[in-house]
Each structure stands twice: as structure tokens, then as C-alpha cells.
Amino acid sequence: MFEGLKRVLGLGKKKKEETPVLEELPAPETPITETKIDDAAPASPAAPVQEVPKPEPVLEEEEEEAKRPSIFSRLKTLVVEREFVLSEKDIEETLFDLQMVLLEADVAYPVAEAITEHMKKELVGTHRKMFDSADKVVTEALKHAIENVLGDGFDLVQYINTHEKPVKILFTGVNGTGKTTSVAKIAALLQSQGLSVVVGAGDTFRAGAIEQIRVHCDRLGVKLIAHQEGADPSAVLFDTVNYAKAHNTDVVLADSAGRFHNRVNLMNQLDKIKRVMKPDLVFYVDEAVAGNDAVIRAEEFEKTVSTDGVILTKVDMDPKGGAAISIAYTIGKPLVFLGVGQEYTDMKPFTPSLIIDEIFGEDN
16 A cells, blocks of 8 residues: 555665676777897786676666655755755645655545645745754654544544443445444454443345344344344334343444435435434444545535444555545544454554554554
8 A cells, every 4th residue: 555655755665776887997008019038027927807797687667766856855955054944846846746646546636635735834934953854854744644634533432431321323334335244343342342232233124134243243242133124224223222221231333224325215214213213423334445436425425414433444455545544534524443354353443543554664
């Protein structure tokens, strides 16, 4: 992910240095004199001949890459008399290159623009001491810009511990994005934090959905409330909430059928679920591999059904990674979890450092 961004920032591996080529020396212009064999001085042993190493071949792409100045090398030239001052003109070309890399990584245009504008505000007109390296200055500015776009995330466990029980969470979103699996993974995470959980099988529309969530709950030892296929999901989730109240359960996780914002009947059904269940939180689930489509869907869904946070699945399969940055900024709601694998433990509470560490190749 973000290999292009690393290239622009000069964070990639350094190119192998070219082997120097020795220039051939011209022959000495010494006049030739005639010498008799008898009068000649004894010959000295000849000096060993040294072979000139042949230069290693260099690919044209590597030559072009080596010639391309990095963002850091451009800014380093601005260091004058123990400190340097950046002007907008100085960084205009570099920020344009950065914006292009962000767009190639599926970062939505308004988000890429917001990041570069934030960097411009932080860098332009600043005075930096000579011992403050240019690479550190620019890297920190980019980190601050991404943190500003991503926000601080959302601590679900803290929310649950500070609110009246049971805390009711409704999961919704597009069909086929890993919503039901996400419910199971979050159930496992909450259990690991000592919280009791009950799951409501509110997806009565999709064939096999009830059995899918039942298998997960059986593996985790989580109580499942389910009706028959085709039942009213509002009734299922109403019973789930009543069970949680009767058994002093900490959290209700309510699955629901996948839907698109333009399916009127399913959206009306979701409105009914919300009226009956009265969720404390509504989480929108989508997949990172959808790229900008996920950003558009999240925005349209937010207009139709207000959400409180976003769960992004299949982050580990996303070769570009722009969706994670774009969704949070576009809908103005925090990223709550990132799905990074197939195991129950592969649902990570979101923090900005998860994305920033990936971009800069740092260890978590």
C-alpha cells in the first residue's frame, strides 16, 4: 500500500550506486630515441597491468528514478544561514505530486485536497532551524494532515462502560461486505474485554444468513436470538433487547439485511427497526476493496440513514488503501473498526496510527 506515496516522500529503498568508470589515460608523447643493446641499462621488471572494472548495467527506469529529486531533497535546498523559510511557491510542485499519488491510491479528490491544504498551512511561512531535517519536517506535516482528516477514532469499549446497559448496536450496510462476520468478530472482541453479549439475527431476508450467524455464535459461546427465515426483523431485535434486559447483558449486537440506499422497501424496513429497537449506535459496514465506490455508498447511506461510525472490512486485501482515509472525512463520522483478516481476532479498533504506520512503513 502507498508505495507511490513512499516514492514521492523519498521513503523507499535507496537505489544502488553506479560503479565509477575509470577514464582511459592518453599515451605519453615521449620522443623515441635509438639505443644500442649493449649500452642499454638493465631492464626493470614490468609493472602489473590493472584491469578496469566494467560498469554494472543500470535499467533506464532506475536512471530516471535516480534523477528524480525527492520531496526531501527539494526542501533541503531551501536551508539558508542556519534556518530556512518555506514559501507556497517552494512546495507547490511537491504538493501537486503528493496529491496525484493520493488520488492514485483511491483517496477521494476532496480528501486529497484537504490533506495537501493542511500541509500547506503547516509548512508555508515557517522558520525551521538547520538541525531540523527537511525530511522530518515534511513527514510530520503529512502525519498531522492525515490525523486531521481521520479524526481520533471511536473507543467502543469505553462507550459501553460509561453508558446505561444494555448498549444496543445496529449493524447495517451493503450486502456482501462482511457485515455478519463483523458482528461475530466484535462479539469476540467485547467478550475478551469481559463484557456479556447477545446477538440478534435480524437478517431474515438473505438465505442462510441465520445459520451463518448461528455457527459463529456457537463457536464463541454467545447467546443468539433468532426467528424463522422471512420473519419480521423488528420482532427479532425487539425480543433480543428484552432478553438482554432480563439477563443483565451488557451489549446487544443486531445484525440486519444488506441493502442499498435506493431500495425503498428495505430502507423503510430499516426505519422500522430503528423505531422498535431504539439503537444507541448504528454502524455502517463496507469493504475497503471497493475503493471510491465505498466512499460514495457511505455518503449516500449517511444521507438516508444517519450512522454513528464506520466499520471497514477487507483492509488487508486493499492494495491502495485510500478508502479508509476517504470515508471518515467524507461522511464526518469516525472509523470504529478495521477488518484485517479472517480470524475472530482480526477486527482491530481503529486508531489513526494504524493507517499512518502503514503509509510510513513503521511498526505498530
